[in-house]
Amino acid sequence: MTAVRAPWTWLGGLDPRYPVSFLITLILVLGEARYGILGGYDRLVTALGVSTATELVLSRLVRGRFANVASAYITGISLALLIKPRAGLLWPFALGGFIAIASKYALQYRGRHLWNPSNFAISLLVLAAPASVAVLSQQWGNDLATNAVIWCFGLLIASRVRMLHVTLTYVTCFLVLAALRSSISGGPLVAEIAPLTGPMYQLFIFFMVTDPKTTVSTVRGRVIVAAAVALVEAGIRLAGDWHVAALAPLYPAPPILALAIVGPLAKAIDLYATPSRTPIVQRFP
């Protein structure tokens, strides 16, 4: 039986990291050209350079061969876009790039890394260096077209890398929980939904929460994890609405930190429960 092939299936032979690389490059170019989202090319060069160099060095050191740097490229650009440190500081990009990639080699369970590299590095920087680092809070101006382009390509590529269900589950849960939070806190619903229209969330839902290497192995499991991330995030946000002081360090980046909490737990459970399962990434050509 011959399957109906979507028009974009010419991409079918590609490693999924390449279309993802394309998307993040698109966001980088659009964001920088129209909105100066980087805040300096030295930041991009540092994050990219350290990420890729670390990948090459550590892969050679640990595995005896040089790794493909596509994922380091994605990590480097993610960091350059998402970290907004104090003026003149480059070390968050350098150390962030190193920590992100090194976490893949240092924090493993049953031979697999647990955290999405950029998610781990950004979470660590937000929690350990709040006097130096903030997370991207810029917006796509007043321009719906930019949003539309990012969403279209994002959904297309999430579909291509077979992670559309993760994106859609997270977004659906976020919207439902936003409505719930609005009804509980009494705040405007539009304010609760508003983050989805910004670049920080777009980077999150298309690059972090969908990372094939750090998601669990089954579709059902990934749907549950995406929902759990949204749920934990909603908890952080409600705590923020109620000014719970003990959780204040989590408030600057609720989705990123929610993923940093839920993601590795889910992955560890998945690896523990199904240790022999073929890693999902190997299903791609």
Place this chain on the structure above:
Amino acid sequence: MISPPPPRSWRRTAVAVSFLTAIVLVIVLNRRGDRAAGAGAGPPPFHFTDVAAQVGISFVHHGPTLDPKLDNIAPLIGSLGAAVSVADVNNDGWPDLYFTNSRFGYPNALYLNRGDGTFVDVAAAAGVANVNRRGEGVSMGAIWGDYDNDGLEDLLIYKWGYLQLFKNMGNLHFKDVTDAAGLRQWMNSNSAVWIDYDRDGLLDLYVTGYFRSDIDFWHLKTTRIMENSFEFATNGGKNRLFHNLGNGRFEDVTDRMGVGSTRWTLAVAAADFNGDGWPDLFLANDYGPEELYLNDHGRRFILSRVGLESDSKSGMSATLGDVLNRGRVDAFVTNISERGYLFHGNNLRLNFLPELGRFQQAAEGAVADAGWAWGAQLGDLDNDGRNELFIVNGYVSRDRTQSYWYAMSKIAGANGNVFEDARSWPTIGTASLSGYERSRVLVSRGLAGWTDVAAAVGVTDEYDGRAVALADLFNRGVLDVVVANQGQPALVYKNSVPPGNHWVAFKLVGTRSNRSAIGAEVLLVAGGTRQLKVVDGGSGFASQNDRRLHFGLGQTTQVDSALIRWPSGGVQTLAHPAVDRLHVVTEPGP
């Protein structure tokens, strides 16, 4: 040929150690940065004492009450209006202070300096107190300038409401001449500057718009009044340039001169940045990049690409000064920084226009992060020949245990259509927003950068500072600092400088130029250094400094020269003006 990898255990250990080392480095570097921004380095040779009560200044600002449709974020929107400006209104040689209030029925204050170390509020008798009235709007700031060259300083009050121009009639009496001057225009303005842009000897007026001018905050027709972008908003009020016709009237020449920016300008300052002899306009814009309008020989202004356009932040204050004693007018612009959420960072714009055609950003460390910073002024606070930087900060100080930052972050990254409507903003309730911040006093350590010595010099208040003005209030040869705080008492920081450092000051009186000499430059050469200062027509945020130019000299006992560039274009050189005294210099006739 690729060599075989080292043993597995060694490799794993190396990765783990380097990984942990990197994490430790993050923590160490973060702490170091935190300390650098907040710590001093040795006792500074000056000290401030708040003497407001002692000298008779009991002014307390009251913020505006707004249309109930804005109740959810009224503390945010209404957290502006505390302002202070300095002028010698009765020509007795002692600087007087004007404070604005921003609530209906609450008066502005004109504190007359009695010359004996005390002040008395004469605003009511002078006719400049009762200006915050329903239907007229509320004060946001004021600037002094002798627009009719009669030798008496006149007063322009900018408002969320109708502008008001008061002519100084002498004998501490002012007359409202707004209508006759053609200035009765409703603007939602937070800054203005006197500038003689065409060098005709008459002070013109540039008034900035923050919110759109069709908004009446007490009778709102729509709640879609907010910025449409946090970084690139252009839906603010239109700035306006009023040309002084010389017959007591002003003409709106905004469009003809090309200076009608709608970028939510919060502060403006004027000076000749490119050295062509014509005063330019520097705008600090909220929700967008700063703007420099270069003056093309008084014929028009040209928005210039000078290195400001790519840096989109939240400009709050436009402060001018010769930061490195290069004989240049540099600019300092305050911005917002909040741990974990936002590091916009202040901008220190070193002026390299003549050489490179652009400014160079030089703000790092303590000078970059002053919290949610508002007004700032550069001045030599210890008479050592170098400028210090006094910065006030803090936005909304209410419940210390609640912060609005998280709530605001929900919409901060969203599409502009969302937060352009004030109703879309989460309710602030009793939360603070960058509240209870401590003011900064930064001392330049040369190549070592700037160090915050605020606590060491006695500046420990946590008020929501807005405006800062520098003046030698007691004619002692030292600069004192006056701070207007939002919804809180004004502060008068009396400066104590140990004897030993010398100083010289100049009061300029224009003849061919405007009588106030606003825009005049003095380049002082002494002890192998050069210092440049400009007579202030309004600068910082909602403030205006003493227009007498004060230079610290350190141990230098002789000034080589003082070169005066008058606004008319005339140049005058004073050889070896005596130190430790004020020189009153009248512009030579034609």
